[in-house]
Amino acid sequence: MKPIKFDPDVCAGCGTIDCLMKCQYISFADVAEARVEKLKINECRDSRVLHECLTCYSCQEYCPYDNNPFYLLVERQEELGILPAPKPIVEEQLRMMAPRGRITKQPVSGPVVDMCAFPMLVGCVRGKLFEGATPIVGTDIFCNIMWLHFAKNSTIRERVPQMIDNIMHYYLKDSDTNELVCFHDECYGTYTSVADAYGIKVPFTPIHQFDFINQRLDVLKDRIKPLNVKIAYQRPCSNRLSPQTDRVLDEIFEKIGAERVPRKYDRENALCCGGVPRAHQRDELADELVEKNINDMLKTGAAYCVFNCPFCMATLGQEVAEKGLMPILVSDLVQSALGE
Numbered sequence: 173m174k175p176i177k178f179d180p181d182v183c184a185g186c187g188t189i190d191c192l193m194k195c196q197y198i199s200f201a202d203v204a205e206a207r208v209e210k211l212k213i214n215e216c217r218d219s220r221v222l223h224e225c226l227t228c229y230s231c232q233e234y235c236p237y238d239n240n241p242f243y244l245l246v247e248r249q250e251e252l253g254i255l256p257a258p259k260p261i262v263e264e265q266l267r268m269m270a271p272r273g274r275i276t277k278q279p280v281s282g283p284v285v286d287m288c289a290f291p292m293l294v295g296c297v298r299g300k301l302f303e304g305a306t307p308i309v310g311t312d313i314f315c316n317i318m319w320l321h322f323a324k325n326s327t328i329r330e331r332v333p334q335m336i337d338n339i340m341h342y343y344l345k346d347s348d349t350n351e352l353v354c355f356h357d358e359c360y361g362t363y364t365s366v367a368d369a370y371g372i373k374v375p376f377t378p379i380h381q382f383d384f385i386n387q388r389l390d391v392l393k394d395r396i397k398p399l400n401v402k403i404a405y406q407r408p409c410s411n412r413l414s415p416q417t418d419r420v421l422d423e424i425f426e427k428i429g430a431e432r433v434p435r436k437y438d439r440e441n442a443l444c445c446g447g448v449p450r451a452h453q454r455d456e457l458a459d460e461l462v463e464k465n466i467n468d469m470l471k472t473g474a475a476y477c478v479f480n481c482p483f484c485m486a487t488l489g490q491e492v493a494e495k496g497l498m499p500i501l502v503s504d505l506v507q508s509a510l511g512e
């Protein structure tokens with residue numbers, strides 16, 4: 173088994189311990205205390221961080237040296253048997269999301285859009301924006317990054333290479349493209365950040381949905397009717413694995429006339445939607461996060477609450493709608509600016 177790519181010497185020379193000091197869910201008296209806890213994690217000793225972690229992915233973004241603090245934290249949780257969710261829930265999820273072996277060869281042509289395990293989202297791949305695209309979907313190509321929320325790096329190591337093989341063998345190998353447009357941040361994070369840190373080879377070129385849409389908007393610029401609306405954006409945890417794409421999203425919003433209103437819980441300070449603690453059965457924390465997010469959005473005067481994660485939308489969508497904001501996915505907002 174390949175170890176997670178990380179260098180303890182880089183942590184030893186780190187002055188700020190940003191990975192822990194910036195954590196929004198665990199407090200430390202000072203940098204010295206954070207350093208002690210980080211050292212325990214690095215040396216595979218028990219730390220309160222391993223028990224208190226919300227698994228929000230943010231420390232992956234906070235570390236200025238790309239030293240993979242979150243992937244290592246999950247590794248230690250699994251090694252020490254510290255599960256963030258009750259064991260029966262983890263086991264049920266493992267069964268539910270297992271590959272079914274029902275995949276069959278299908279001719280595809282580019283752009284091939286990976287919809288992960290979300291068949292209900294296939295309808296999003298439509299119109300001029302996705303003209304000529306082939307969506308692919310199912311648990312046999314599930315990116316499996318969710319196991320970071322359940323201390324199951326072993327499942328990532330076991331299943332991700334299998335998913336990559338399926339994508340190549342059943343779709344890309346005999347097609348006219350070697351690119352895979354990832355509709356969900358999670359897939360892009362898996363095939364770029366996770367694959368690099370875990371030493372998993374990826375034989376295709378992953379393209380983030382935002383890069384794809386941004387380029388399509390240049391092609392379709394004559395069709396854009398600026399929306400002239402204020403939007404509140406709910407940044408998902410998995411975007412922490414590709415923070416550079418958040419700036420591409422700004423370009424998209426600018427092109428379609430959507431003003432991303434400043435809110436306290438956006439960008440590096442984004443707050444979990446509440447879905448993960450709900451899945452961990454930490455309901456009080458989940459309720460608190462939902463309330464904080466919604467109150468924060470309401471202060472902005474935004475007309476839309478824009479999501480890029482179907483799980484965030486399922487968690488917050490109904491509540492934001494009840495408060496008068498329209499929940500919508502990024503791609504659907506773009507489609508409406510294209511008059512579709």
Ligand code: SF4
Pocket residue numbers: 182183184186187188189190191192210234235236237238239240241
């Ligand atoms: S993981 Fe990054 S931020 Fe954290 S102590 Fe190591 S180098 Fe510093």
Ligand code: SF4
Pocket residue numbers: 191192194195196197198221224225226227228229230231232242
């Ligand atoms: S994953 Fe989130 S909650 Fe856990 S230590 Fe990192 S920043 Fe804190």
